[in-house]
Amino acid sequence: MRLGPLILFFFVSAVGARENSGYAQLKGSAFLKQSETQESDAQGWGTLYTKSEDRLGEAQLTGALRAEYISSDIQGPVFFDPLDRRVRRAPLALPEFWLRVPLTDSWDLQVGRFQLGWGKTDGHSPADMFLPRDLTNPFGDEKLPIWAVRLSGEKAVLRYEVVVSPVTTPWRIPALGTRQAPLLSRDIPKGTIFNELESPIPDGGFSALRLLATIDDWDLGVWGRAGVRPAPILNFRSDLAYLSPSGLVIPVERRYAREEAVGVEASRLVGAWVMRGEVAASYSGDHELGDALIASVSGEKRFGDSTLLLTLADNARKTPVDPVLLFDRSILPALISAWNRTEEWGEWKLVFTLGLNRGDGHLKGEVGYNLNDVWKLTGGAELPFGSERGPFGGLAQNRQVAATLRRSW
DSSP, X not given: OOOHHHHHHHHHHHHHOSEEEEEEEEEEEEESSOXXXXXXXXXEEEEEEEEEEEEETTEEEEEEEEEEEESSTTBOOSOBOTTOOSSSBOSEEEEEEEEEEEOSSSEEEEEEEEOOOOOOSTTOOTTSTTSOEEOSSXXXXXEOOEEEEEEEEEETTEEEEEEEEOSOOOOBOOOTTSTTOOOOOTTSOTTOEEEEOOOOOOSOOEEEEEEEEEETTEEEEEEEEXXXXXXXXXXXXXXXXXXXXXXXXXXXXXXXXXXXXXXXXXXXXXXXXXXXXXXXXXXXXXXXXXXXXXXXXXXXXXXXXXXXXXXXXXXXXXXSSOGGGGSTTTTOSEEEEEEEEEOSSEEEEEEEEEETTTSOEEEEEEEEEESSSSEEEEEEEEEEESOTTSTTGGGGGGOEEEEEEEEEO
16 A cells, blocks of 8 residues: 555645644553463553544545554554455554535535444444444454445435445454453363464445434434445354364354345433434344344433443344354343543543343443643453353453553644
8 A cells, every 4th residue: 555645645734734633542451360372461552643634625634544552462464454454453554534525505425434323322233233343452342434435414304324335344353262252162172273264355345324303302213224244254164173283273264244234213302311222123144144133222311420321232033143253243132331420630430231141241440530631541440250151251361450641632
């Protein structure tokens, strides 16, 4: 990938842009349980992120670059991959690079690489499940931007949005067999080594349409989408397994199924609560993926400087395989509760997620302290618990405490 045009863009933006922002961040984690694969009990993560926004007449041009170093092997080799389709997280990435152009008074066109979010229910949204994610940090649930064209507009109370993403951006999952993805199973002998094969990624992406309207006290929406599902389906090739001096080696392939889905959403104020709900039905001819009927409902209440959020989500259809292997359906049914509070000195939050199938879950606590206007210190803990066969309990080796120092500008 030629870097010249990108470097020129950021140089020009730094000189004459209306707004430049970014941050430098150092994060250190100490794991509370020793890994069965002899991985390090500590991890360092350094990130440099810069973003620039400029006006070209009535159009807006936005770009961002991210450079980072991770001390463990969850990061790939140094390589600039603007499509972000590699198995491992890249040291150099392009999180945003898009142009928005107003076509008329009520229609906008956005082209490039940008974040997309349609969900109303925080914690788990069926409207956002077809979007790619980076699970390098399995508790981070970081959305990956997509390369796409988006056309949005409105007429009276109706709002429209059409998205076409011509290329698949696959989910990034941790290296199999590590503390981030232990894959505990009675069918897989302890100490098994997984050889993740280079698997072809479909060139095609997806297309989606969304209609929104505000009627009286209700915000209503309906959407549909079709295309390649970005979460991979893992194919463990036991027929190609072999014994090595280090143990049993099982090759693993990744494949990507096509899926169609339709959904509805609604939200309104009920007393002191903001209530939101989503239902989505997805269809696939793939024998392992199957169909799904996912519903999510949430209530949010603000009191003073605090916010309490409760979300309940479930899939009414039975998955043909263990849902842990389907990623976006792995935690269902689940109850998610989050409490955030802003203080004069900073903020804190407490998040508790409970998987209602196996009784496993995840407790997260975090406190952020503002040292001054640009420096911030954050400390926290990630505590998965419960059955090792569950999506959270299986990550018990990821119990950790962490501290982050960030300077923003």
